Amino acid sequence: MTETLAAQGEDLLHDKTRLAILLFIASEAIFFACLIAAYVRYASASPLGPNAKSVLDPMKTGFYTACLLSSSITIYFAERAQRLRQAGVSRWLAGTMFLGAVFLYGEMQEYRKLLDENVTVSRNLFGSTYYTLTGFHALHVTVGLVLLGTMLVISLRRKMRKPQHSALTCISYYWHFVDAVWVAVFSVVYLWSTQ
Amino acid sequence: MSEISVLPLPMRELAEFEEKGTILSWLSSCDHKQIGILYLLTAVFFFIVGGCEALFMRIQLAVPNNHFMKPETYDQLFTMHGTTMIFLVIVPSLLGLSMYLVPLMIGARDVAFPRLNALGFWLLLFGGLFLYTSIFFGNAPDMGWFSYAPLSEKPYSSLPGVDFWALGLFAIGIGTVASGINIIVTILTLRAPGMKMKRLPLFAWMTFVNSFLIVFALPALNAALAMLLIDRGLHARFFTPDAGGSPIMWQHFFWSFGHPEVYIMVLPAFGIISEVVPVFSRQPIFGYGFVAASTVAIALLSFAVWAHHMFAVGLGHSMDIFFALGSMLIAVPTGIKVFNWVFTMWHGAIRYTTAMKFATAFLIEFTIGGLSGVIFAVVPMDWQLTDTYVIVAHIHYVLFGGTMFALFAGTYYWWPKMTGRMLSERLGTWHFWTTVIGFNATFFVQHMLGFAGMTRRVWSYPDLPQWGLLNMISTAGAFVLAGSTVFLFWNMLWSKAHGKAAGSNPWEAWTLEWATSSPPPLYNFAQVPPVKGPRPLWDLHHPEQQDRYLNK
Numbered sequence: 001m002t003e004t005l006a007a008q009g010e011d012l013l014h015d016k017t018r019l020a021i022l023l024f025i026a027s028e029a030i031f032f033a034c035l036i037a038a039y040v041r042y043a044s045a046s047p048l049g050p051n052a053k054s055v056l057d058p059m060k061t062g063f064y065t066a067c068l069l070s071s072s073i074t075i076y077f078a079e080r081a082q083r084l085r086q087a088g089v090s091r092w093l094a095g096t097m098f099l100g101a102v103f104l105y106g107e108m109q110e111y112r113k114l115l116d117e118n119v120t121v122s123r124n125l126f127g128s129t130y131y132t133l134t135g136f137h138a139l140h141v142t143v144g145l146v147l148l149g150t151m152l153v154i155s156l157r158r159k160m161r162k163p164q165h166s167a168l169t170c171i172s173y174y175w176h177f178v179d180a181v182w183v184a185v186f187s188v189v190y191l192w193s194t195q
Numbered sequence: 196m197s198e199i200s201v202l203p204l205p206m207r208e209l210a211e212f213e214e215k216g217t218i219l220s221w222l223s224s225c226d227h228k229q230i231g232i233l234y235l236l237t238a239v240f241f242f243i244v245g246g247c248e249a250l251f252m253r254i255q256l257a258v259p260n261n262h263f264m265k266p267e268t269y270d271q272l273f274t275m276h277g278t279t280m281i282f283l284v285i286v287p288s289l290l291g292l293s294m295y296l297v298p299l300m301i302g303a304r305d306v307a308f309p310r311l312n313a314l315g316f317w318l319l320l321f322g323g324l325f326l327y328t329s330i331f332f333g334n335a336p337d338m339g340w341f342s343y344a345p346l347s348e349k350p351y352s353s354l355p356g357v358d359f360w361a362l363g364l365f366a367i368g369i370g371t372v373a374s375g376i377n378i379i380v381t382i383l384t385l386r387a388p389g390m391k392m393k394r395l396p397l398f399a400w401m402t403f404v405n406s407f408l409i410v411f412a413l414p415a416l417n418a419a420l421a422m423l424l425i426d427r428g429l430h431a432r433f434f435t436p437d438a439g440g441s442p443i444m445w446q447h448f449f450w451s452f453g454h455p456e457v458y459i460m461v462l463p464a465f466g467i468i469s470e471v472v473p474v475f476s477r478q479p480i481f482g483y484g485f486v487a488a489s490t491v492a493i494a495l496l497s498f499a500v501w502a503h504h505m506f507a508v509g510l511g512h513s514m515d516i517f518f519a520l521g522s523m524l525i526a527v528p529t530g531i532k533v534f535n536w537v538f539t540m541w542h543g544a545i546r547y548t549t550a551m552k553f554a555t556a557f558l559i560e561f562t563i564g565g566l567s568g569v570i571f572a573v574v575p576m577d578w579q580l581t582d583t584y585v586i587v588a589h590i591h592y593v594l595f596g597g598t599m600f601a602l603f604a605g606t607y608y609w610w611p612k613m614t615g616r617m618l619s620e621r622l623g624t625w626h627f628w629t630t631v632i633g634f635n636a637t638f639f640v641q642h643m644l645g646f647a648g649m650t651r652r653v654w655s656y657p658d659l660p661q662w663g664l665l666n667m668i669s670t671a672g673a674f675v676l677a678g679s680t681v682f683l684f685w686n687m688l689w690s691k692a693h694g695k696a697a698g699s700n701p702w703e704a705w706t707l708e709w710a711t712s713s714p715p716p717l718y719n720f721a722q723v724p725p726v727k728g729p730r731p732l733w734d735l736h737h738p739e740q741q742d743r744y745l746n747k
Contacts, residue, residue: 016307016384023376027410034418034448038433045439121429125439128431132422 021170025177032181035136036188039129043193046126050119052193064106065186071099072179079172093152100145107138137185140178147171225309226717227298230316234291237320238284245279248272250677257670259658269654270337277340282367283323285598289463290374292605293402297378299708300396302387302723307380311373318370326363329356336360344434344445349427358427361420368413375409378402389726396706397486401466404490405459412455419448443508450501458497464601465532468554471604472536474704475551476543482535489528496525506577515574522572529565549623553604556631560596564589585645591638611701615713616694622686629679636672640665705730
């Protein structure tokens with residue numbers, strides 16, 4: 001076991017695409033850490049106005065969260081099928097995109113509800129930090145969907161060759177990262193600050 | 196010559212590509228050498244722009260109660276001078292050198308991601324040009340290069356200058372991160388056989404560590420810029436105190452980027468010195484491992500010292516003590532390096548070429564800047580001196596006396612490699628002495644002005660005893676300094692036309708970039724020499740006297 005891990009580590013040090021995406025993810029992690037820090041810093045700054053406790057619904061968002069998290073599983077199978085040259089890559093990719101799109105739909109619904117209640121970016125610090133944090137995350141999900149869509153088109157046209165294989169691996173890393181960020185966002189925004 | 200072929204011979208079409216020296220070949224280039232030179236040309240262009248801004252400021256400050264320009268103009272000048280010199284001169288010139296040299300030093304054909312390399316450069320260039328278009332849209336940014344909130348917020352800066360600043364830096368930041376990732380991956384994956392990490396040239400080591408700083412520090416700036424833009428564009432409340440926002444948080448974000456940025460601006464310069472000093476002292480670097488390891492130590496510590504820029508905020512005793520200790524601690528690995536360079540020179544057969552002169556001056560000027568830096572780590576001293584001209588003197592001693600001197604040393608050292616022609620040593624000596632005299636005249640007196648209480652960023656000053664005299668010396672020095680660069684540019688033009696042919700290794704240096712022709716062909720190396728230690732060309736030319744203890 002340790003030998004295979006060491007071999008994988010050695011392997012990684014020669015795989016420039018995977019190295020680059022991991023460094024990119026590390027950089028992005030700092031970016032989101034700053035946004036989360038801003039949210040936490042101002043978590044108690046809006047005691048009267050709309051705040052996480054008064055307007056957010058952890059149960060409803062919990063459902064969409066489950067969709068996003070299960071998309072991590074589907075992309076794992078897409079990547080695995082690709083790696084083992086099995087059938088079903090396109091199906092798993094389409095499933096991942098569907099789950100990601102459901103998540104975005106849920107977020108749009110939530111935004112619409114909040115905007116109807118006049119919770120905006122400029123209303124108070126809750127609005128500022130909430131929309132900035134979740135908005136940047138949604139942007140990353142959207143970018144992920146574009147990447148997955150590109151892979152889907154390629155795989156449907158059966159043109160997957162070796163370079164694209166590493167592309168799908170890298171996209172899966174990115175997608176897992178976007179999910180992990182959401183785990184942090186959901187925990188902080190919907191679970192911790194609604195207490 | 197006992198060379199072994201370790202890379203396949205280049206394909207035919209590559210060699211043909213190289214023949215085209217057209218503008219289009221530069222604009223569409225993905226070659227690391229061309230992009231490196233584009234970075235350097237960009238830096239030269241902005242160096243002239245930023246230098247002129249500095250001269251206008253010094254004209255305004257030459258005499259007390261001067262009305263040469265309006266205060267508003269002065270504010271825009273110092274903001275643009277700082278932003279330009281940091282983001283558009285120092286960082287691009289160091290990145291350009293890294294992009295040009297790292298693949299050559301490690302025996303590679305190009306960087307790991309040539310197209311990403313081009314993207315990084317063009318983002319930087321257009322980010323910089325975008326920043327300057329603000330002049331045509333009302334005003335240039337005028338809130339200082341660290342853009343403290345709430346001054347940078349809409350109520351206090353209603354004109355679009357700040358937006359141009361934030362968006363421009365955002366683009367530059369993304370480009371810089373891309374370059375950082377590129378360098379790390381290049382060094383990890385594309386080293387020639389035998390080029391272990393323990394044999395990496397120290398310049399490559401420093402840029403390697405530096406790239407981690409870029410990858411981890413720039414996103415903090417980008418996050419803060421995003422919040423600032425959302426504040427200004429969508430009326431969010433991040434940094435506006437009247438709605439509960441915290442201007443202090445801007446400072447924390449900015450300096451948690453800003454202090455690593457200081458090291459981003461100086462680590463590659465350390466790398467240049469670590470290449471130039473051994474070659475011209477004819478000795479291997481003293482304590483290779485210590486130089487490399489102390490770089491890692493500096494990088495780690497640099498993330499834990501940012502609040503020493505914020506002692507005057509009143510963060511409380513325990514915070515102050517923590518950051519004061521960290522800031523003093525970081526002087527230790529930096530001091531280790533200075534000793535390493537001095538001991539490399541010790542008993543060496545020193546050849547005082549222009550490059551070596553600049554490297555020696557670097558040791559002195561940078562040490563002065565470093566010492567005044569340690570003084571600022573002492574909290575009560577900082578309270579007294581912050582935002583005075585001592586700060587201005589300190590930052591210029593480390594960034595000009597440090598980084599720029601190192602860049603000049605690097606220019607004289609690698610120019611023959613990049614162009615195939617030697618620079619004139621006679622003009623170089625003129626350039627060197629005018630730079631040293633102009634630089635010290637400009638900035639040394641600013642220590643005294645600062646101790647006397649002259650504050651930075653104020654467009655004029657009253658006629659207090661000695662202030663007029665010291666400021667006049669500083670202004671005169673600035674003009675000498677500006678004149679000194681004329682020698683450099685003249686030297687470059689002269690060299691392009693009449694310079695002596697350099698040959699592949701004019702300095703009898705030891706790292707791989709000198710194993711190929713000057714300038715190197717598109718594919719860099721037809722054959723890479725065997726790498727058995729940190730000085731492959733020494734081993735190659737002195738097979739009977741190999742660096743036995745270095746080559747373990």
